[in-house]
Amino acid sequence: MKKPSAKTKSLIAKGRKYYTHAYKPREMILARGVGAMVWDVDGNDYIDLGAGIAVTGLGHHNKDLLNALTAQAKKLWHTSNIFFTEPPILLAEELVKASRFAKRVFFTNSGTEANEAAIKLARKYAADNGRPPERREIISFTGSFHGRTLAAVTATAQPKYHLGFEPLPPGFRYCKFNDFDAIAKMVNENTCAVMLEVVQGEGGIVPAAAGFVKHVQELCRKHDALLILDEIQCGMGRCGKLFAYMVESGVTPDVVTLAKSLGGGIPIGAMLVGSKVENTFQFGSHGSTFGGNPLACAVARVVLKKLQTPALQKNIRERGKQLVSALTAINKQHKFFAEIRGRGLMIGAELAERYKGKAGDITDCARSHGVLILQAGPNVLRFLPPLTITEKEMKEGTARLVRAIKAYLSK
Numbered sequence: 295m296k297k298p299s300a301k302t303k304s305l306i307a308k309g310r311k312y313y314t315h316a317y318k319p320r321e322m323i324l325a326r327g328v329g330a331m332v333w334d335v336d337g338n339d340y341i342d343l344g345a346g347i348a349v350t351g352l353g354h355h356n357k358d359l360l361n362a363l364t365a366q367a368k369k370l371w372h373t374s375n376i377f378f379t380e381p382p383i384l385l386a387e388e389l390v391k392a393s394r395f396a397k398r399v400f401f402t403n404s405g406t407e408a409n410e411a412a413i414k415l416a417r418k419y420a421a422d423n424g425r426p427p428e429r430r431e432i433i434s435f436t437g438s439f440h441g442r443t444l445a446a447v448t449a450t451a452q453p454k455y456h457l458g459f460e461p462l463p464p465g466f467r468y469c470k471f472n473d474f475d476a477i478a479k480m481v482n483e484n485t486c487a488v489m490l491e492v493v494q495g496e497g498g499i500v501p502a503a504a505g506f507v508k509h510v511q512e513l514c515r516k517h518d519a520l521l522i523l524d525e526i527q528c529g530m531g532r533c534g535k536l537f538a539y540m541v542e543s544g545v546t547p548d549v550v551t552l553a554k555s556l557g558g559g560i561p562i563g564a565m566l567v568g569s570k571v572e573n574t575f576q577f578g579s580h581g582s583t584f585g586g587n588p589l590a591c592a593v594a595r596v597v598l599k600k601l602q603t604p605a606l607q608k609n610i611r612e613r614g615k616q617l618v619s620a621l622t623a624i625n626k627q628h629k630f631f632a633e634i635r636g637r638g639l640m641i642g643a644e645l646a647e648r649y650k651g652k653a654g655d656i657t658d659c660a661r662s663h664g665v666l667i668l669q670a671g672p673n674v675l676r677f678l679p680p681l682t683i684t685e686k687e688m689k690e691g692t693a694r695l696v697r698a699i700k701a702y703l704s705k
């Protein structure tokens with residue numbers, strides 16, 4: 295790894311001077327990428343096992359996405375939702391058909407906004423059915439992450455994200471994730487929606503227990519509450535099927551939110567709504583200036599089409615197995631992890647007791663050995679590589695990780 299150049303140092307100094315302190319970017323300036331490989335301005339290469347944060351699902355510099363983007367860029371960039379354009383109409387149709395439950399779509403620019411739309415939709419559905427405000431509660435689960443706007447962050451049942459932003463909007467309740475009895479006791483005639491990730495991402499890569507989503511679905515049906523699945527991270531192929539809820543049979547959500555991988559790196563989010571709530575949003579109920587942007591939708595159409603090809607779905611399963619077996623091999627030698635878990639190419643490795651709290655240091659060490667990984671909290675290493683990652687790239691990435699872990703352990 296080359297030492298940071300004068301240019302790198304000066305850019306980083308400016309970033310630190312002019313950004314708010316909301317982020318703490320690593321000490322390099324990324325400049326370009328191809329497939330699962332990225333380069334910094336000094337020419338160092340890195341295997342990208344994070345894909346942003348599960349965003350560049352089809353890898354960097356994907357030719358088909360680039361073609362879709364440039365073709366649309368030459369035609370029309372923006373019109374607002376006062377007018378129709380072609381890409382969002384066709385993307386909406388394709389999402390509805392692929393989802394097998396949705397009737398309609400609302401486009402946003404981010405995941406948070408998709409969840410914000412879902413929260414507003416749930417409240418309005420309850421209001422339309424004559425329920426007073428105190429009977430419009432939304433339940434979410436410990437360890438969840440639903441975004442950063444005030445409503446989405448309130449749905450995010452992790453106190454560290456709330457601190458300092460009180461007063462939070464009322465009407466949110468939290469239940470222990472994967473606790474069948476606790477949720478059965480909590481859902482009642484005051485519940486207007488239950489919101490959950492099929493596999494929790496930021497919370498540490500924690501899949502819903504077998505039958506849990508279906509259990510929640512039955513409780514929702516009983517009390518006329520909506521089942522909202524946040525598939526912003528676990529959806530769009532990540533778990534081996536197009537939608538994470540399709541991994542388990544018999545799940546029919548009322549609302550699904552998408553973002554991250556949907557645009558392959560271009561900002562876009564979507565809320566998909568089923569028949570029960572397809573008419574809840576009426577003219578004027580909600581809106582977004584940029585939502586349904588033709589550039590983003592033109593790219594997302596190609597992403598969606600590619601994610602439905604059996605070859606790519608097979609790659610997700612096979613590369614997932616390759617990654618898990620590489621992590622398992624590391625563990626045999628070094629007893630580094632307490633647990634390796636996840637679905638498809640959404641894999642978490644929880645650190646063994648003596649390395650608890652060190653996920654940030656290990657992530658840094660991995661970077662200096664040429665592999666970009668993520669953390670999910672202080673105790674879990676998180677792997678969300680491009681879904682198109684090749685066997686060779688994965689082999690190289692995990693080899694670099696082994697070197698990084700050895701270096702970390704010998705420090």
Ligand SMILES: *Cc1c(COP(=O)(O)O)cnc(C)c1O
Pocket residue numbers: 403404405406407409439440441442491495496524525526527528553554
């Ligand atoms: C990232 C994420 C969000 C928020 O999406 P943004 O695009 O950052 O607003 C919401 N839910 C889940 C599960 C996420 O992983």
